[in-house]
Amino acid sequence: MYEKKIPENLDCGISIAIKVLGGKWKAWIIDKINIGVRRPSELHRDIYLASPRVVNMHLKELEDMGIIYKKTYHEIPLRVEYYLTALGESVLPVIAAMEKWGNEQREHFDQAVSL
Amino acid sequence: MYEKKIPENLDCGISIAIKVLGGKWKAWIIDKINIGVRRPSELHRDIYLASPRVVNMHLKELEDMGIIYKKTYHEIPLRVEYYLTALGESVLPVIAAMEKWGNEQREHFDQAVSL
DNA sequence: TCAGCGGGGGAAAATTTTATCCCTATTGGT
DNA sequence: ACCAATAGGGATAAAATTTTCCCCCGCTGA
Numbered sequence: 001m002y003e004k005k006i007p008e009n010l011d012c013g014i015s016i017a018i019k020v021l022g023g024k025w026k027a028w029i030i031d032k033i034n035i036g037v038r039r040p041s042e043l044h045r046d047i048y049l050a051s052p053r054v055v056n057m058h059l060k061e062l063e064d065m066g067i068i069y070k071k072t073y074h075e076i077p078l079r080v081e082y083y084l085t086a087l088g089e090s091v092l093p094v095i096a097a098m099e100k101w102g103n104e105q106r107e108h109f110d111q112a113v114s115l
Numbered sequence: 116m117y118e119k120k121i122p123e124n125l126d127c128g129i130s131i132a133i134k135v136l137g138g139k140w141k142a143w144i145i146d147k148i149n150i151g152v153r154r155p156s157e158l159h160r161d162i163y164l165a166s167p168r169v170v171n172m173h174l175k176e177l178e179d180m181g182i183i184y185k186k187t188y189h190e191i192p193l194r195v196e197y198y199l200t201a202l203g204e205s206v207l208p209v210i211a212a213m214e215k216w217g218n219e220q221r222e223h224f225d226q227a228v229s230l
Numbered sequence: 231t232c233a234g235c236g237g238g239g240g241a242a243a244a245t246t247t248t249a250t251c252c253c254t255a256t257t258g259g260t
Numbered sequence: 261a262c263c264a265a266t267a268g269g270g271a272t273a274a275a276a277t278t279t280t281c282c283c284c285c286g287c288t289g290a
Contacts, residue, residue: 002275002276002277004275004276005274005275005276006248006249006274006275006276009164010221010224010225012143012214012217012218013213013214013215013216013217013218013219013221014142014143014146014210014213014214014217015217016216016217016218016220016221016224017213017214017216017217018136018137018139018142018213019224021133021213022133022137023277023278024133024277024278027129027133028127028129031129039236039237040236040237040238041235041236041237049124050278050279051278051279051280052238053238053239053278053279053280053281054277054278054279056237056238056239057239057277057278060238065224066223072237076236076286076287076288077235077236077237077286077287077288078235078236078237078285078286078287079236079237080236080237080238087220087223090216090219090220091216093212093216094212094213094216095129097208097209097212098128098129098132098133098136098209099127099128099129099132100128101128101131101132101205101206101208101209102127102128102129102130102131102132103127103128103131104128104205105131105202105205106125106128106131108181108202109125109131109134109180110125117246117247119245119246120244120245120246121244121245121246121278121279138247138248139247139248154266154267155266155267155268156265156266156267165248165249166248166249166250167268168248168249168250168251168268168269169247169248169249171267171268171269172247172248172269187267191256191257191258191266192256192257192258192265192266192267193255193256193257193265193266193267194266194267195266195267195268231290232289232290233288233289233290234287234288234289234290235286235287235288236285236286236287236288237284237285237286238283238284238285239282239283239284240281240282240283240284241280241281241282241283242279242280242281243278243279243280243281244277244278244279244280245276245277245278245279246275246276246277246278247274247275247276247277248273248274248275248276249272249273249274249275250271250272250273250274251270251271251272251273252269252270252271253268253269253270253271254267254268254269254270255266255267255268256265256266256267257264257265257266258263258264258265259262259263259264259265260261260262260263260264
């Protein structure tokens with residue numbers, strides 16, 4: 001796994017929140033799991049714009065951070081489901097706030113420079 | 116300036132919010148400007164962990180996105196001040212939510228893996 | 231036997247972001 | 261003449277993230 005070379009700074013709450021939500025698809029994944037898209041293959045299909053590999057990596061990170069947990073069913077075919085932990089649920093309002101604000105301001109960003 | 120090669124996806128509000136708040140120091144900068152740290156040199160001193168160059172680049176991006184605006188006083192020595200636009204002020208609650216959540220969960224992340 | 235689905239990961243390349251270094255310019259002070 | 265403070269940016273290097281490609285395993289069904 002990749003080793004960070006520059007130490008992190010988690011002084012302020014913002015850094016922590018960005019660590020959890022800042023990845024390209026992390027917030028989206030959390031949202032989907034919350035909605036009930038639990039299986040990796042479902043998530044891959046749902047977030048088809050992201051490469052499956054990144055979704056997997058994000059899932060792993062979120063699991064390591066204690067935002068989600070994994071349930072493995074030893075069935076055939078193998079089945080895996082992800083669920084939000086209490087910590088993961090506690091972050092939902094933050095995501096909702098971001099989502100709400102972003103949607104309200106979408107018009108502005110559609111016009112504004114295509115940065 | 117750097118040209119993106121992969122088109123952005125601003126489908127959901129989350130992407131938009133992350134575009135504005137996801138940079139390493141963007142939320143911090145917005146917060147500081149809101150508090151009254153307005154001049155570039157002040158911001159550099161205040162956010163001394165970030166390289167001044169990046170703060171400048173973030174300021175430019177935030178200005179281009181319409182989150183902040185710049186007032187230039189043609190005094191000697193030259194004086195520049197940044198202020199939040201209405202759009203910038205509208206994002207403050209989102210930052211507050213992130214900050215609040217991050218601080219509440221800080222303990223968890225202090226213990227958890229030093230990812 | 232071979233293709234396909236499920237979940238998953240290594241290695242390397244490509245892309246994006248951040249850091250470092252050093253420069254511009256104006257003006258005041260010593 | 262030279263250094264300081266102000267605000268800024270080009271070029272390049274380094275770091276971090278994301279993508280791409282191709283592999284693993286267990287099992288099923290044709």
